[in-house]
Amino acid sequence: MTMSERRDLTPAQTVGPFLAIGLLWDDGPYVVPAETAGTIEISGCLYDGDGAVLQDGLIETWQADTAGRFNHPDDPRGVTSPSPAGFRGFGRCGTDAEGRWHITTVKPAALPAPNGTVEAPHLDISVFARGLLDRVVTRLYFPDEAALNDTDPVLSTVEPARRGTLIAVGSGTGLRFDIHLQGADETVFFEV
Amino acid sequence: MIRLPSYRREPGVNPPNASPEYRSTLLRAPSRPLVVLPQGLTEITGPVFGHERIRPNDNDLTSQYAGEPIGQRLVVHGRVLDGDGRPVPETLIEVWQANAGGRYRHVVDNWPSPLDPNFGGCGRVLTDSGGRYRFTTIRPGIYPWGNHPNAWRPAHIHFSLFGRAFTQRLVTQMYFPDDPMLGRDPILLSIPDPRARQRLISTYDHETTTESWALGYEFDIVLRGSNETPFETDDDE
Numbered sequence: 001m002t003m004s005e006r007r008d009l010t011p012a013q014t015v016g017p018f019l020a021i022g023l024l025w026d027d028g029p030y031v032v033p034a035e036t037a038g039t040i041e042i043s044g045c046l047y048d049g050d051g052a053v054l055q056d057g058l059i060e061t062w063q064a065d066t067a068g069r070f071n072h073p074d075d076p077r078g079v080t081s082p083s084p085a086g087f088r089g090f091g092r093c094g095t096d097a098e099g100r101w102h103i104t105t106v107k108p109a110a111l112p113a114p115n116g117t118v119e120a121p122h123l124d125i126s127v128f129a130r131g132l133l134d135r136v137v138t139r140l141y142f143p144d145e146a147a148l149n150d151t152d153p154v155l156s157t158v159e160p161a162r163r164g165t166l167i168a169v170g171s172g173t174g175l176r177f178d179i180h181l182q183g184a185d186e187t188v189f190f191e192v
Numbered sequence: 193m194i195r196l197p198s199y200r201r202e203p204g205v206n207p208p209n210a211s212p213e214y215r216s217t218l219l220r221a222p223s224r225p226l227v228v229l230p231q232g233l234t235e236i237t238g239p240v241f242g243h244e245r246i247r248p249n250d251n252d253l254t255s256q257y258a259g260e261p262i263g264q265r266l267v268v269h270g271r272v273l274d275g276d277g278r279p280v281p282e283t284l285i286e287v288w289q290a291n292a293g294g295r296y297r298h299v300v301d302n303w304p305s306p307l308d309p310n311f312g313g314c315g316r317v318l319t320d321s322g323g324r325y326r327f328t329t330i331r332p333g334i335y336p337w338g339n340h341p342n343a344w345r346p347a348h349i350h351f352s353l354f355g356r357a358f359t360q361r362l363v364t365q366m367y368f369p370d371d372p373m374l375g376r377d378p379i380l381l382s383i384p385d386p387r388a389r390q391r392l393i394s395t396y397d398h399e400t401t402t403e404s405w406a407l408g409y410e411f412d413i414v415l416r417g418s419n420e421t422p423f424e425t426d427d428d429e
Binding site: 075 | 195196197199201202205206207208209211214216217218219220221222223224226227228229230231232233234235236237238239240273274275276277286287288290296297298300301312313314350352356357358359361362363364365379380382383387388389391392412413414415416417
């Protein structure tokens with residue numbers, strides 16, 4: 001007999017308008033502890049197809065640490081202590097009345113990828129909201145990594161005219177990454 | 193060269209975001225085709241949360257306030273598995289729901305059914321080593337919404353799961369059998385395959401029903417399975 005049997009997947013449903021009851025954490029936006037040296041603040045707005053902001057969305061981020069590692073048993077390079085100390089890798093923030101979300105994090109290192117390629121530093125981002133029956137997934141790349149971005153194996157599969165939707169822009173001392181769910185400026189979304 | 197696990201894609205299970213019967217999708221569903229994301233290190237890993245995320249009484253939504261909430265007391269339990277039938281141990285589940293009258297403790301919910309001073313509507317549990325979870329709550333009410341004339345959402349509990357990897361992340365809703373709104377709900381009906389819809393409907397479980405205390409409902413959740421060849425034992429020969 002086999003050790004496992006196929007089971008049919010549970011389908012997704014929307015988070016609905018009241019996700020704040022269940023999914024917001026006081027420390028959600030802190031991918032690293034607030035007092036960590038060298039943090040960057042990433043913020044942005046979430047827009048619908050009319051350009052109106054979403055006041056009931058949720059952004060989640062996931063990323064490697066500054067050494068390009070994941071504190072996870074499936075990282076084939078082995079488990080290491082997160083860098084910097086207290087790094088969680090995960091960020092979560094609801095959108096506010098202005099549609100704005102933010103996280104406090106550090107820039108991840110580049111990652112090895114199959115066939116000897118290198119993934120440019122990036123964050124994976126999930127967007128949840130009323131009106132999204134399933135999450136949508138995008139990626140954030142860094143504007144000061146032009147060379148690695150140019151050879152990134154994921155960005156290179158995106159049509160050039162739309163790649164810019166995946167690259168954050170400098171904003172004061174931090175970075176800004178707006179997400180457009182629909183419309184002329186629609187962000188590139190991925191099937192994971 | 194690195195070798196990574198990968199998670200099967202199962203087209204046709206999840207509802208398409210462009211589901212116009214659910215009106216909120218009209219301006220929110222992306223209109224351009226999705227780009228396939230190869231599953232690299234970022235996608236096959238994910239946040240791992242432990243008991244530090246669980247507060248006292250998080251597994252009992254009926255004991256978070258001074259008094260007991262109004263409503264039919266329930267024990268909801270089940271297993272979290274992957275698509276290969278393997279339990280997903282020690283994974284965080286977050287749940288939230290309306291009170292017995294169908295009202296959420298949320299500032300934008302203005303449905304004129306009273307808030308219950310003894311019900312918050314939020315819980316968290318970790319699965320055990322066998323992927324099992326269990327929490328106590330009250331049955332949420334059916335409530336009206338503005339999607340279409342005389343629209344009422346079937347009673348439901350929202351579930352959020354992280355699984356083992358970013359790729360397995362799932363947010364869904366658990367429904368109850370024999371709810372008259374199940375066949376009228378554009379959110380549930382957005383799932384194209386009726387058999388897949390059925391998997392969101394919990395089962396009444398008399399074994400779990402506790403005498404003179406609570407009704408039992410069972411709800412298993414299956415996250416994406418892997419592309420790895422299943423391990424086979426000598427029993428195959």
